[in-house]
Each structure stands twice: as structure tokens, then as C-alpha cells.
Amino acid sequence: MSDPIFFKQPEPVTLGQIAEWAGADIERGDPALVISGVGPVEEAIAGTLVFFDNTAYLDKLTSTEAAAVLVAAKHKGKVPDSAAVLVCKEPYRSWALVLAKLYPEAMVPATKGVAAISERAIVDPSAALEAGVIVEAGAVIAAGVEIGSGTVVRANAVIAEGVRIGRDCVVGANASVQHAIIGNKVYLHPGVCVGQDGFGYAMGPGGHIKVPQIGRVIIQDNVEIGANTTVDRGANRDTVIGEGTKIDNQVQIGHNVVIGRHCVIVSQVGISGSATLEDYVAIGGQSGVRGHVTIGMGAQIAAVSVVSEDIPAGGRYGGAPAKPVKQWFREMAMLRKLAERGNAT
Incomplete structure (x- = not known):
């Protein structure tokens, strides 16, 4: 059985770019250092970025092989000398900001390879869908529904009569x-x-x-x-x-x-x-x-x-x-x- 990768590996970025996204200060390390991926602190390999904010993993931090660590100032002394140090107030929030840049599809999974409105969807003629709405196969859009641009209605979802849905929404499958x-x-x-x-x-x-x-x-x-x-x-x-x-x-x-x-x-x-x-x-x-x-x-x-x-x-x-x-x-x-x-x- 093949091992699928659901989220595309991001392009390498510099430590300086990571710091900008995270709102962090480079306490130690070269801003030009290349970061090739992310991972958990206990499984990090060369080139990866990790974050630390839970003392239950302190022993994992001290032995991590990560290239760089997002960490609060109070824990920066526990980062191994081999890793760059990015100091921030709230490591988990900074981590979220970085991941959103590296893996935008994980925020709202993209819809690929489908027409705006699938031929296998049922859309009542009286429904008003703005340009850019995607309706996947099996979805049902009833009479009088209004849906704003950028919204995705996934497979087999049902939108009943008269419902109003704004822009850039996702209505999940089923x-x-x-x-x-x-x-x-x-x-x-x-x-x-x-x-x-x-x-x-x-x-x-x-x-x-x-x-x-x-x-x-x-x-x-x-x-x-x-x-x-x-x-x-x-x-x-x-x-x-x-x-x-x-x-x-x-x-x-x-x-x-x-x-x-x-x-x-x-x-x-x-x-x-x-x-x-x-x-x-x-x-x-x-x-x-x-x-x-x-x-x-x-x-x-x-x-x-x-x-x-x-x-x-x-x-x-x-x-x-x-x-x-x-x-x-x-x-x-x-x-x-x-x-x-x-x-x-």
C-alpha cells in the first residue's frame, strides 16, 4: 500500500522569514538558516522547526535535533546549543501563525479538479449563488437559498429552503x-x-x-x-x-x-x-x-x-x-x- 501525503511539503524558508511570521526575535542563529519542514520536538530531524510550551516535554526539548525552536524566554536556556532560538511570548500561537503560512490547505482543505457546480449536484433554479461558489457532487441546494462567493458546499451536503450563507464559507460533506x-x-x-x-x-x-x-x-x-x-x-x-x-x-x-x-x-x-x-x-x-x-x-x-x-x-x-x-x-x-x-x- 502506498503512503499518501495529504498536505504538500512546503518550500524551504529562512529562519528570518519564520521569525517575521511568528512575531519572534532571533535570540540565537543565522537569519539565513534554511528551514525545510516542521515536526514534534521529540521526533525532529535536521532542518526542522519545532515549538515548546509544555514542561511535560522538557526532557525532549533538551535532546531535540531540530534546527530551530520557537520558545518562551523563560525556557530558552533549555534549548540545545545546536539549535537556533526564536523567542516569542506565546509559542503555540506563533506556531499556529507559521503553520498557516506553510500549510494553507490545512486551514480549509482545497477543492481540486471539480467544476464550480458539479453536474451531479442538485441546485434549484431559484437558488442564488454568487460567482465562485463550488458545489460538489451529491449536494442539494433547495429553493430560495442564497450563497456568497468563495463558499464551498461539499459532497452530499443539504442546504434547505431559504437558507442564507455568506462568503468564503465551507459546508462539510454530509x-x-x-x-x-x-x-x-x-x-x-x-x-x-x-x-x-x-x-x-x-x-x-x-x-x-x-x-x-x-x-x-x-x-x-x-x-x-x-x-x-x-x-x-x-x-x-x-x-x-x-x-x-x-x-x-x-x-x-x-x-x-x-x-x-x-x-x-x-x-x-x-x-x-x-x-x-x-x-x-x-x-x-x-x-x-x-x-x-x-x-x-x-x-x-x-x-x-x-x-x-x-x-x-x-x-x-x-x-x-x-x-x-x-x-x-x-x-x-x-x-x-x-x-x-x-x-x-
Whole structure:
């Protein structure tokens, strides 16, 4: 079996160019030094660039064979004498900037060798697609849809009637979008479902009556939503995802949820209906958020937590139910001591 290379090896660049892209200072090394590739710090070979920002890999840093290292000033003394040193404030962010220059196709995989609109796609005559839209085989574009230039609709995706999608977006393979207005530069990964019914029933002993969900989903610019995530449309108002928010795979967002700008939501989080996340909230994986609560601006929720009450702005909470992390850590320490005492007896 052949060993395919999915991302083309970049052309060699100089250390000086890397420093410019990364916003880094060359602490040691020749700006004309040629960098031929990138790699992990523990597997680097001659000519490669690596980054370091996690002390768990400190022993790997001290023995790396990399040609150059992106590193914070506090760790520059640990870089071997054989490697050039690029000092930056946030090595991981600088690394991201460099990779985006070297591997632009990894940001949004390119569509190659297809016509603008595949002969095997189904596009309703009333749909309005600006010049430069790409629709791959098997995709379905329904009546009244509007799609901006530079947007790619990948294979077997379904865009339902009346949906609006802005410019330079990607709708991943097998994704489904309905009852939605989507801004510019939005990336929906494969299998994302947007705008389906929220989970709404008037429950009772004689059976459960379905409540029609008559809202929409509004997704603002520069949002990225991971594979197989679901975003329900609003019940009686809109579900909203704010500008710049990044959502991981397999997240469930219920009806009427409002997510602010530049939030980060990690895999397998569930957000119940009518919850509100203000700007810059971060939620760790496998956490749950109860309906109708508000998580304040900049708050952070640890993984595997349950948010059952409002969280103040800037709060750091964890546990089930979620509580301030200092309190949570104290309680866990006390439980550990009680368990150890019980074992001792």
C-alpha cells in the first residue's frame, strides 16, 4: 500500500522569514538558516522547526535535533546549543501563525479538479449563488437559498429552503443546514447539523405534545463548528452563535441558546435550551449546561462539570454541580483524605 501525503511539503524558508511570521526575535542563529519542514520536538530531524510550551516535554526539548525552536524566554536556556532560538511570548500561537503560512490547505482543505457546480449536484433554479461558489457532487441546494462567493458546499451536503450563507464559507460533506442565516468565513465540518427541531414537548400523562419550533439559527462570522455537532433552531426566538466562536466535535446546542463571541466549547459538551454564554466563555469536554442559566463573560468551566446555576463573569468553576475551583479542589482533597483514612482502618 502506498503512503499518501495529504498536505504538500512546503518550500524551504529562512529562519528570518519564520521569525517575521511568528512575531519572534532571533535570540540565537543565522537569519539565513534554511528551514525545510516542521515536526514534534521529540521526533525532529535536521532542518526542522519545532515549538515548546509544555514542561511535560522538557526532557525532549533538551535532546531535540531540530534546527530551530520557537520558545518562551523563560525556557530558552533549555534549548540545545545546536539549535537556533526564536523567542516569542506565546509559542503555540506563533506556531499556529507559521503553520498557516506553510500549510494553507490545512486551514480549509482545497477543492481540486471539480467544476464550480458539479453536474451531479442538485441546485434549484431559484437558488442564488454568487460567482465562485463550488458545489460538489451529491449536494442539494433547495429553493430560495442564497450563497456568497468563495463558499464551498461539499459532497452530499443539504442546504434547505431559504437558507442564507455568506462568503468564503465551507459546508462539510454530509452536513445539513436548515432555518439558518450564516455569516462569512464560517466552517462547518462534516456531519454538522444546523437548524433542525429543538427538543420541545408539552409533557403529560396522556402523552407528549410536540411544540412547534419556529425560530432560526444565526451563526455570525468566523465561527468554526466541529464534525457531528448539532445546533437546534430556536423554539420561539433564535439560537445564536457569536462571531469567532470555536466549537469542537460532537457538541449539542439546544434551542434558544445564545453563545457570545470568541467562546471555546470542547467535545461532547451539552448545552440545554435557553442557556446563555457571554463572550469569551470556555467549557471543557463532556460538561453539561442546564437550561436557562447564564455563564458570564470570560468564565471557564472545567471538563466533566455540570453547570446548574448562573456563573459570574470571570469565574473558574468545576465539578458536579460546578463550584469555584478552589472550593472544588478543597472538597476533593478532603474526600481523598477521608478515603485514605478509611482504607487505613
